[in-house]
Amino acid sequence: MISIMRFNTLVLFITLLLSIPVSHALPQHSPVPGGVAIVDLKYDGDSRPEVSYRGNPVMVHQGESGWQAIVGIPLSASPGQAKIKVRTNPRNYSIKFVINDKQYAEQRLTIKNKRMVNPTAEDLKRIRKEVKIIRKAFKNWNDSFAIPAGFAQPTKGIRSSSFGLRRFFNDQPRRPHSGMDIAAPEGQAVIAPADGKVITIGDYFFNGRTVFIDHGQGLVSMFCHLSDIDVVEGQEVSVGETVAKVGMTGRVTGPHLHWTVSLNNSRVDPELFMQATE
Ligand SMILES: [Zn+2]
DSSP states (O other), X not given: OOOHHHHXXXXXXXXXXXXXXXXXXXXOXXXXXXXXXXXXXXXXXXXXXXXXXXXXXXXXXXXXXXXXXXXXXXXXXXXXXXXXXXXXXSOXXXXXXXXXXXXXXXXXXXXXXGGGTSOOHHHHHHHHHHHHHXXXXXXXXXXXSOOOSSOOOSSSSOBOOXXXXXXXXXXXXXXXXXXXXXXXXXXXXXXXXXXXEEEEEEEETTTEEEEEEEEETTEEEEEEEESEEOOXXXXXXXXXXXXXXXXXXXXXXXXXXXXXXXXXXXXXXXXXXXXXXX
């Protein structure tokens, strides 16, 4: 039997717990190519400011000391000063921030299927078509979602620090690795890392079976090399819901999940969202 005193303390504790607002977790501030910059907008008005970077709309968040922009920085960005444009009512202005240098390591992979390294003319035709679809999916913008409270790991397994690696396939230089690879067996469930809506699904030359999920405000997840897809275009998904199965379709050396996170059309390190802090 618990005393009145202890019961009151318990009630107080529960009341305190319930009164904590649901926090929108922000990704880690890491202003490097392939990272995320959290920039104070020096604006604390009620209406949501419109922010753009390199012509793409940018995620914003109303913090305790005013609005902030959460800016994805592409891997191709040069270190040095960068600029975002801010539109508030009635003021339009720009804010500078600094992109720090980051050297990513090299990775050399051997691909047995030579077509995956040097595609045929017909393959190239298909690839060009797919690149357009993929680029369009990353440009998706939907501001009806709240910023996710961090990302859940989309499948069980070791999260390799493979983001940003400068890649060589069969000794030929190719684009840097713009996602995170999670080693996992074929058929293992892939879940939605946050609430969202399926933008599109497809089966692409390099990426294999693929699902795109829009998490709102320019934050998009892409899952590749899947064996099966359990969702359809336009479907709303909740965090933790199974969307697909791990596979080895497309250009792979073995079964794994490739997860790209794109913010304002910039591919950024998913790890920054795994250690999300307010
Ligand atoms: Zn990958």
